[in-house]
Each structure stands twice: as C-alpha cells, then as structure tokens.
Amino acid sequence: NAGVTQTPKFQVLKTGQSMTLQCAQDMNHNSMYWYRQDPGMGLRLIYYSASEGTTDKGEVPNGYNVSRLNKREFSLRLESAAPSQTSVYFCASTRDRASDTQYFGPGTRLTVL
Amino acid sequence: GESVGLHLPTLSVQEGDNSIINCAYSNSASDYFIWYKQESGKGPQFIIDIRSNMDKRQGQRVTVLLNKTVKHLSLQIAATQPGDSAVYFCAENANAGGTSYGKLTFGQGTILTVHP
Numbered sequence: 001n002a003g004v005t006q007t008p009k010f011q012v013l014k015t016g017q018s019m020t021l022q023c024a025q026d027m028n029h030n031s032m033y034w035y036r037q038d039p040g041m042g043l044r045l046i047y048y049s050a051s052e053g054t055t056d057k058g059e060v061p062n063g064y065n066v067s068r069l070n071k072r073e074f075s076l077r078l079e080s081a082a083p084s085q086t087s088v089y090f091c092a093s094t095r096d097r098a099s100d101t102q103y104f105g106p107g108t109r110l111t112v113l
Numbered sequence: 114g115e116s117v118g119l120h121l122p123t124l125s126v127q128e129g130d131n132s133i134i135n136c137a138y139s140n141s142a143s144d145y146f147i148w149y150k151q152e153s154g155k156g157p158q159f160i161i162d163i164r165s166n167m168d169k170r171q172g173q174r175v176t177v178l179l180n181k182t183v184k185h186l187s188l189q190i191a192a193t194q195p196g197d198s199a200v201y202f203c204a205e206n207a208n209a210g211g212t213s214y215g216k217l218t219f220g221q222g223t224i225l226t227v228h229p
Contacts, residue, residue: 004156040121042202042219043157058216090156101147102217104156 002026004105006091012111013081021076021108023091031094032074033058033102034066036087043090049074081112121200123224132190134223136203141184143205147217148177148188151200160188160201190225198227 004025013019025032030051035043035058045058049068063085065077074093078085089108094100126132138146144165149157163170163177163186170177176189186203204217 040221042204042221043217044219045216048216059218092156101159101162104158106156107154 004091004093004103006089006105006108008108009106010109012113013078014113015082017081018077018079019081019110020078021089021091021110022073023075023105024073025091025093025103026072027093027095027103028071029093029095029103030071031096031100032068033092033094034064034074034076035090035092036060036085037090037107038087046076046089078110081110083112086110086112121222121224123226125226125228126193128193128195128227128229130193132188132193132197132225132227134188134190134201134225136186136188136220136223138184138186138203138205138218138220140205140207140218141181142207143218145206146177146179146186147204147206148175148186149202149204149219150197151202151222153199157202193225193227195227195229198225200224 007022033048034046037043044060046064047058047066049055052071055066067075091105092102094102147162148160150160151157161172161175161177163179168179174191178187200222202222203220206217
C-alpha cells in the first residue's frame with residue numbers, strides 16, 4: 001500500500017513550456033486534491049475532485065487544469081508555465097468528504113525559469 | 114500564532130520539555146480542525162483532529178485544544194523529542210452544510226526545533 005504517489009519529484013521548465021504532474025492513490029479514496037506550497041506559507045488549494053468524473057476550482061486555479069482520469073488518478077496540467085508557478089505541488093486524497101483525513105503525497109518541486 | 118509573510122513563527126525547546134504551538138483561525142463557520150506535521154522535503158502528515166463540538170482531544174503525546182470563542186487552536190506535545198522537529202500547520206474546514214469536500218484552509222505554519 002503506497003498511499004499517495006506523485007511524479008515527477010523534481011522538474012525545471014522554461015517560461016511557456018507545458019507539463020503534467022501525475023498523482024495516484026491506492027486507498028480507494030473518492031476525493032482528491034492539488035495544493036501548492038510557496039516558501040514560508042501554508043498550502044493553498046488549486047483544484048479538487050470530490051468524486052470520479054467531477055472537478056472544481058479551489059483558491060488559486062488560474063493557470064492550471066486538472067483531469068480526474070479514474071478513481072485512482074488525478075493529474076494537474078500547466079499549459080504555459082510562468083515563473084509565478086514555481087512552487088512545491090502536493091496531491092492529497094480523502095476517503096470521502098469534509099471530515100475525512102487527507103493523506104498527502106511527497107510533493108513535486110517545480111521551478112519555472 | 115500564525116503570521117503573514119515569509120517569516121514563520123518559530124519555537125525552540127529542549128528535549129523532554131512540553132511544546133505548545135498556537136493557531137488563530139479565521140472562519141467562525143469552521144467546524145473541523147486538523148494539525149499536520151511537515152518534515153523537510155516531505156508532504157504534510159496528519160497528527161490529530163478535532164471537531165467543533167469538542168474543546169479538547171488527546172492522542173499519543175499530543176493534545177489539541179479548541180477555543181471557539183476566540184477562534185484559537187493549540188497543539189500540545191508532551192516530552193518533545195528531536196524527531197518532533199518540523200513545521201506544524203493547523204488547517205480548518207467549513208462544512209457548509211456538508212458540501213465542502215475536504216476543502217481545507219491552512220495556516221502558514223510554525224517551525225518547531227527540538228534541541229537534544
């Protein structure tokens with residue numbers, strides 16, 4: 001049982017390049033989330049998926065798109081990366097909704113030059 | 114407590130001391146609160162949670178206290194160990210009638226350093 005896994009662990013992009021961050025969970029959780037964490041700050045929600053087939057915007061969705069590929073996988077795409085998107089990105093999952101514990105992946109460190 | 118900006122609050126303690134980490138939350142409608150521990154280079158790890166119908170909850174070496182009147186949350190760690198050194202985040206969730214699918218709002222964190 002690996003929990004929540006993310007790939008890649010590190011990535012460097014040039015401004016304007018695109019990439020997709022992958023996330024998968026093996027806990028049969030219904031809800032999945034993408035957060036970004038900037039230096040000295042807490043996590044901010046980018047997008048979430050309450051259940052397979054649904055996605056919704058979080059606090060900071062601009063410049064990102066997501067796909068809930070199936071129950072296990074939730075990907076985050078940067079179509080045209082900008083330096084302001086340099087951050088550490090965390091994926092998380094919960095069994096269901098509000099009061100369930102969120103389990104986090106190890107993070108992807110993204111630098112946009 | 115939490116502060117705005119790049120400089121996180123810090124707490125330094127000696128091994129064996131008790132630690133208290135504070136958090137002021139913003140939303141009076143929040144009804145579920147969680148404390149996370151984040152070690153360097155890792156994702157946040159769940160420590161303990163509390164619902165708004167409680168004012169205290171105890172775990173193994175940790176206690177969370179909730180004061181809804183002043184919107185304050187604290188995490189107490191007993192007999193702090195060097196392995197407890199990390200950044201600690203509080204998070205809140207406003208259930209909004211049961212439709213908030215685990216949407217947490219995180220505080221900015223407190224750095225705990227435990228000296229042997």
